[in-house]
Amino acid sequence: MKLTMQLGKRSYDIILKRGCLANLHQFANLSHRKVFVLTDTGVPAQFAQTVLDQCQDGMIYTVPQGEGSKCLKTYGTVLQAMLEFGMTRRDVVVSVGGGVIGDLGGFCAASYMRGIDFINCPTTTLSQIDSSIGGKTGIDLGDTKNIVGAFWQPKVVLVDPDTLETLPRRHFVNGLAEAVKAGLIADPELFALFEKGNVREDIEQIIYRSLRVKKNIVEQDEREAGPRKALNFGHTIGHGIEAVKGVKGRRTNGLFHGECVALGMLPMIEDKALAKRTRAVLRSLGLPTRTGVDKKKVLAQMQHDKKSQGDSITIIKVPGLGCWRADSLPMRELPTLLGLDEE
Template identity: 40%
Template structure:
């Protein structure tokens, strides 16, 4: 088993990565622990049953799949369920699923009784390499994504690459967008390997590399004030595209893929990126103009008055912040 420890300012927490890890859950989580298992209603039942069998002292809460569930309404419903079942401060929330589940369940854990235990068990590629690591948890308002949230590191992250076999090709590609992002901003060797080989031939190692990159940025800038903003490459435009289409046309990774291409000023670098995105069946363009996305882009938390801060890539493996005036953003 590979162990990566994130040294958060709030707490140090381990990330365990191993094929078949879910079959050994009771070796890493005490089975007497009182847990709340939160998942969406589309996660494969076989995964849910493995966790429930390993942790018999559980309360199970499910919610409708999709970005629309990262809402005050769903959050409120979960909170009422916890209260109705008499959950106390010694309970641990288990976020079992993808990025939406991790964000929503994480925010529940951060705020219920001013904070309870949290274990992330990500079951999508995107969640395994990105959203489960770093402590960002949040919900949306209709007008803005991740606008209500907190920094709340988990106690433990458990990554089992074998569960990714349950993903359909589009969901797998959703996570590949974030992995390609890591190569673009910080690791030319990873980018080249993804280009030369099929990621499935070295998937566990690729996950370890991706998590290690995320760990470096988180430890250097936990609260997203400086270098950690590089992880938002593609996200300013990507989040706006998701909202523009009411979270119906693109999943997160697809929108970020388009956002990455649009954020790069160097045409040669952009072409190399497009080639790799297409290899993993990700989109590289959309007909909506940047100016039509401004209502959402100006709400991005990274921006300053009168300027949009885009993460750009000068050459593969080296990212920087490029300030663009709102008036010139086309």
């Protein structure tokens, strides 16, 4: 299957096919140029090697796994390695890994010599379903996520669902939250696939439909001036929860991004019956439906969120399956939204 992100001169193909990683050379120019393959210690080494085997002049650079690698220090070491490899403007960075490697590699490509080619080969459900397309790249500053970055579209995205076979179950499930999100805001048939319940069997369809939802939205609004906000469904409260209970900051039993998004979506679904169906889907997947998190702390985090504009905050609501609406909520009403009034 193939999708094309239509962004004028910055358009690119998204290839979705089992085993396609071994055929990257068919979709991208890997000859007569240096290829810097970025991966992390948690990604099976074979995947980066499969890419390297298709290059005339390539190297693999491996950073430690985890969100901690999306930092200034690692960013600096990657750029240094690119410089020492002798990379020029004609050369290319290939990310082979999850959202961390995609965001880090993309930002290195965006900033090295003011921008060189970037190819993304996502290997987690989260990155295959969501983060590998759309052009957002970046790193964290301390505990502030994605605060430094660039919009930098890849030249091609290669989604090989075979790579998911080695992914630990919790990470596999984590990424599915973004697919449930896509179904809720824009694709009832995608949501139906989750209610059907054969996720492993239907994974290619789930990835395809999720990417199609995101592609359609990004094409309308590449830089998030309007409709792209829809993709933040579940993320406003989700980010608040993630800041308090996320894995960043070396919390041992922290929640993953998708798990926080799952929790953040539920209060934003206006139709009670749909909220119930969503809770059932999340439960069947093994995603959390109750936070067990200190709501006051979440509230405090949300009040500091970079996306809050003065005394109001934009939240995305789902009035019914397949549609969404952006609301501007006065900050003073946030406690009600979080259910803090009842305490």
